[in-house]
Amino acid sequence: MDSFNPCLDCGICCTHFRISFYWGEADDAPGGFVPAAMTEKLNPFMRCMKGSNDANRRCSALEGTLGQQVSCSIYENRPTPCREFPVYFDDGTPNPKCDELRAKINLPPLPNPHPSRVIVAAADPAAEVFTA
Ligand code: SF4
Ligand code: SF4
Structure with missing residues (x-):
């Protein structure tokens, strides 16, 4: 499973959420890293990725075709929400939102790379637990 990357043919999360973050992450702020030209202002403190606040939501940094082949054009400089959205089982725990x-x-x-772990309470995401 080490080389398996389910995101390369998916990309749906980059079209689902408004990708908003503290304005200081944009590279026109000291220490910022997200290309400011790909962001838009939400309020004095927050920005979001262009496209992610549109009716037809799709982050402007997403390249490719959903469900076929996609990539993030600013992967090394993507904002915090993208870094914090875990791929399913990436850290040994589930992210049911992926499925x-x-x-x-x-x-x-x-x-499931850990067949001994089984989701036992899928009806309530907050209650999802595993059995070994
Ligand atoms: S994190 Fe999950 S939803 Fe997002 S691209 Fe990867 S597999 Fe798809
Ligand atoms: S910055 Fe990259 S990882 Fe984040 S939503 Fe946009 S395309 Fe996806």
């Missing part, structure tokens, strides 16, 4: 979003573009659920 929920993938289903919207007819992608299959992600394989």
Whole structure:
């Protein structure tokens, strides 16, 4: 599973959320790193990725075709929300949101690399737990 990257043919989360973050992450602020030209102002303190606040939501940094082949054109400089959205089982724990979003573009659920762990309470995401 080490080389398996389910995001390369997915990308749906980059079209689902408004990607908002503290303005100081943009590179026109001291120490910022997100290309400011790809952001828009939400309020005096927050910006978001262009496109992610539109009715047809899609982050302007996303390249490619959803469900086929995608990439983030600013991957090394992506903002905090993108870094903090965990890929399913990336850290050994589930992100059920991945499967929920993938289903919207007819992608299959992600394989469980830890078959001994089973989701036992999927009806309530807040209550999801594992059994070993
Ligand atoms: S929804 Fe999950 S699998 Fe799909 S691109 Fe986002 S993090 Fe990757
Ligand atoms: S910055 Fe990159 S990872 Fe973040 S939403 Fe946009 S395309 Fe996706």
